[in-house]
Amino acid sequence: MILEIAVLEVKQGLEERFEVDFKIASRYISSIEGYLKHSLQxxxxxxxxxxxxxxxxxxxxxxxDFRESREYLEWKKLLHHYYDPFPVVEHFEKVYENKS
Incomplete structure (x- = not known):
């Protein structure tokens, strides 16, 4: 499993509209092969x-699979204009997990 992490700085004053569009865009990412789940904090x-x-x-x-898809173009159209600066996206592998 790979965890993608992106810190998103949304242009001030556009937070509510971003959250609405993010929910709409979520259907595009979740349709991709290998997608497991996502959350926005x-x-x-x-x-x-x-x-x-x-x-x-x-x-x-x-x-x-995602970045070269039509779905990504829709995701990009809905969300990318909200960011300033454009986010850095990084990928992580689990090394340790404590489930106690």
Whole structure:
């Protein structure tokens, strides 16, 4: 499993509209092969900052299957104009997990 993490800074004043469009855009990402789940977390201290967490089966499910798809074009059209600056996206593999 690969965890994609992106810190999203939304232009101030557009947070509510972004959240509505994000829910619409969610159908595009969730339709991709290898997609497992995603969530959007809002920062308590900085109201225009979010963290996007997406779980993929493989790195290629994100970098190829999603990023080279028609669905990504729709995702991009709905969401990319909200960001300033444009987010850095990174991928992580689990090393340790405590389930106690």
């Amino acid at each position: 809002k920062c308590v201290e900085q109201k225009n900052k979010y963290v996007l967490l997406v779980e993929w089966q493989t790195l290629e499910n994100h970098t190829i």
